[in-house]
Amino acid sequence: xxxxxxxxxxxxxxxxxxxxxxxxxxxxxxxxxxxxxxxxxxxxxxxxxxxxxxxxxxxxxxxxxxxxxxxxxxxxxxxxxxxxxxxxxxxxxxxxxxxxxxxxxxxxxxxxxxxxxxxxxxxxxxxxxxxxxxxxxxxxxxxxxxxxxxxxxxxxxxxxxxxxxxxxxxxxxxxxxxxxxxxxxxxxxxxxxxxxxxxxxxxxxxxxxxxxxxxxxxxxxxxxxxxxxxxxxxxxxxxxxxxxxxxxx
Amino acid sequence: xxxxxxxxxxxxxxxxxxxxxxxxxxxxxxxxxxxxxxxxxxxxxxxxxxxxxxxxxxxxxxxxxxxxxxxxxxxxxxxxxxxxxxxxxxxxxxxxxxxxxxxxxxxxxxxxxxxxxxxxxxxxxxxxxxxxxxxxxxxxxxxxxxxxxxxxxxxxxxxxxxxxxxxxxxxxxxxxxxxx
Numbered sequence: 001x002x003x004x005x006x007x008x009x010x011x012x013x014x015x016x017x018x019x020x021x022x023x024x025x026x027x028x029x030x031x032x033x034x035x036x037x038x039x040x041x042x043x044x045x046x047x048x049x050x051x052x053x054x055x056x057x058x059x060x061x062x063x064x065x066x067x068x069x070x071x072x073x074x075x076x077x078x079x080x081x082x083x084x085x086x087x088x089x090x091x092x093x094x095x096x097x098x099x100x101x102x103x104x105x106x107x108x109x110x111x112x113x114x115x116x117x118x119x120x121x122x123x124x125x126x127x128x129x130x131x132x133x134x135x136x137x138x139x140x141x142x143x144x145x146x147x148x149x150x151x152x153x154x155x156x157x158x159x160x161x162x163x164x165x166x167x168x169x170x171x172x173x174x175x176x177x178x179x180x181x182x183x184x185x186x187x188x189x190x191x192x193x194x195x196x197x198x199x200x201x202x203x204x205x206x207x208x209x210x211x212x213x214x215x216x217x218x219x220x221x222x223x224x225x226x227x228x229x230x231x232x233x234x235x236x237x238x239x240x241x242x243x244x245x246x247x248x249x
Numbered sequence: 250x251x252x253x254x255x256x257x258x259x260x261x262x263x264x265x266x267x268x269x270x271x272x273x274x275x276x277x278x279x280x281x282x283x284x285x286x287x288x289x290x291x292x293x294x295x296x297x298x299x300x301x302x303x304x305x306x307x308x309x310x311x312x313x314x315x316x317x318x319x320x321x322x323x324x325x326x327x328x329x330x331x332x333x334x335x336x337x338x339x340x341x342x343x344x345x346x347x348x349x350x351x352x353x354x355x356x357x358x359x360x361x362x363x364x365x366x367x368x369x370x371x372x373x374x375x376x377x378x379x380x381x382x383x384x385x386x387x388x389x390x391x392x393x394x395x396x397x398x399x400x401x402x403x404x405x406x407x408x409x410x411x412x413x414x415x416x417x418x419x420x421x422x423x424x425x426x427x428x429x
Contacts, residue, residue, distance in 0.1 A: 137397040143316045145391055175316040227409075228396035232254070235392065 091195045092207050092222045099124075099211040100193035104181035105164045112157065112181055114215065121154035121241065122211040123234055126196050126204040128225060130162045130170035130180070138206070138228045143176050145231045152238035153213075157181055160204055161188050196222060210237045254394030254407040264308045265337045267298070272306035274421050277402040279310050279390040282325060282344045283318035283351055290399040290412050291345040297417060304425075309341060311386040312398050320351035322383065327356040329379035330370045331363065339363050 093100070099122075103113040114122070125142060127135045142149075142156055149156055156178045162170070167180035183190045188204065191197035196207035208229060210219040219237035223229040260266065260275060278294065280287040298305055311328075313321035324344050331340035343359050344351065353374070360370040373379060390400065394407055401408040401417065403424045410416040 140314050140317050141391075141396060144314055144387070148388070148391070177316070230254070230394040230396035231391050232257075232394045 092205070092220050093194050093209070093217055094220055095218050097217045099209065099215050099217050100190070102181075102183075102190040102193070104159065104183060104190060106179045106181055107168065108164050112179060114211075117155055117211075118215075119213055121152060121213060121238065122209075123149060123154055123156045124194075124209040124211065125156065125158045126191055126194065126207040126209075127158060127160050128198075128201075128203040128206060129160055130166050134206075134226055134228050135160070136174065139170075139176055139180075140174055141228070141231055143174065143178070145235075146177055148231075148235060149238070152235075152242060154210070154238055159183050159190060161191070161202065198225075208234060210234060210241070212241060256402045256405045256407075257392035258389035259405070260306075260308050264310070265332060265341070266306060266308050267338060268306035269303060270306055273304045273425055274301060275306045275308065275402075275404050276417075276421070277308040277310060277405075279312035279386070279393075279395045279398065279400045281311075281313050281318055281321045281398040282328070283321040283348060284314065284398045285348070286412075287399045288345055288348045290401075291342075293412055293414050293417060296414050297421075300418070301421070305421075310390060311383045312390045312395055312400070313383065313387065314398060322380070323353065323356065323374065324351045325383045325386075326374055326377060326379040327359070327370075329382055330373040331360065331365060333373065333379075334365050334370070336363050336365060 099114060101114045103111050106112045125138070127138060129135055139158060142158075146156065158176075158178065158180045160167075160180070161183050162180075163184045164182045167182055170176075171180050181190075183204065187202070188197040191204040194207070194209065196205040197203075198205055206223040206225055206227070206229065208219070208221045208223075209217055212218045218241055219233070221229055221233050256277060260270065260277060276294070276297070278287075278290065280290065294307060298307060311325040313325045315322040328337055328340045328344060331337055340359060340363060343363065347355065347359070356374065357367060357371055360367050393402065394400075399412060401412060403417075403421055406424065408417065408420050410420060
């Protein structure tokens with residue numbers, strides 16, 4: 001698996017003739033790579049490969065780094081592993097999917113990656129922009145609810161396409177006690193990996209993910225861009241996860 | 250959190266209530282004493298109470314965003330301390346009318362003005378006896394989908410529009426029609 005922070009393109013496993021929600025692909029040759037501009041097809045391609053092979057492809061393996069065109073042909077991986085089916089109306093990665101890895105700057109000389117949270121539950125709050133009114137309210141709220149998240153063994157990170165200096169100024173101004181990660185270069189790559197990038201605007205969706213200790217997404221929510229989703233959905237997901245753990249124990 | 254979020258904690262004996270608890274319209278506000286928008290909403294609520302009279306029951310719950318409003322938590326505890334001396338609403342109003350003066354000595358000054366037992370009031374503030382109650386309010390708000398301050402609930406359902414008098418009145422009228 002190539003560097004998954006550069007998740008961008010998909011190698012097509014069969015010649016594609018496909019009409020989907022986001023448009024039509026006609027006679028797209030097998031072995032070719034769908035580029036960034038076609039990113040909206042990703043979710044449908046998972047279904048497509050599943051349909052063609054009768055088996056569940058491993059989604060993350062199908063998505064390949066744009067720099068490694070010689071990555072394993074996705075035909076080889078169709079039929080292996082597991083697939084998230086993204087049944088929700090939003091395109092965001094759904095519960096059950098493995099959380100794509102990331103490695104993003106939190107300060108000019110420090111990075112944070114998914115594996116830094118091994119053994120913890122991770123809440124990722126993708127948001128459109130530092131300083132915008134709704135994002136400010138949302139981050140201020142999470143800042144206050146942070147002790148509740150910690151009570152559930154959960155950590156929180158915020159991710160937007162703003163750069164580190166912007167994040168640092170915003171975090172200082174709002175006295176935020178959790179890290180803001182810069183999905184800055186390549187722009188929005190992590191948001192794209194989680195399928196929550198708004199191509200038309202060049203910003204992240206307002207999207208929430210709760211990822212369990214094993215790196216599996218257990219809850220997803222995409223809010224309308226102007227609506228602050230609050231924290232109740234996150235807390236419900238954390239509680240449900242605790243209850244599952246207790247039931248299993 | 251989604252549209253139509255509803256109040257997770259029903260209005261009950263623990264609440265600070267103005268008006269008849271069985272009134273046609275129950276308006277619950279989650280507010281922060283240092284938040285300027287809540288300061289605006291304070292006047293809007295007064296106007297609503299004037300217009301709706303006995304048809305309105307108003308409940309205030311604490312939702313201090315203490316990282317961005319450094320005096321909000323202590324102000325909320327001050328209102329609760331006044332409540333133990335049956336003067337919650339007087340303190341609530343005084344705080345909103347003096348939002349820019351919420352230092353500890355200001356709060357004690359307001360307690361004096363309201364003729365509270367100042368020693369008891371100060372002791373309760375210093376020992377944070379009401380911190381837990383304020384946190385309970387806050388968490389009930391989080392569970393109800395409060396996503397900023399002020400957030401209003403009309404008959405248990407979150408009001409997602411703006412909080413100017415016209416928006417609140419029309420939302421209240423729509424809710425009352427639904428209830429009728």
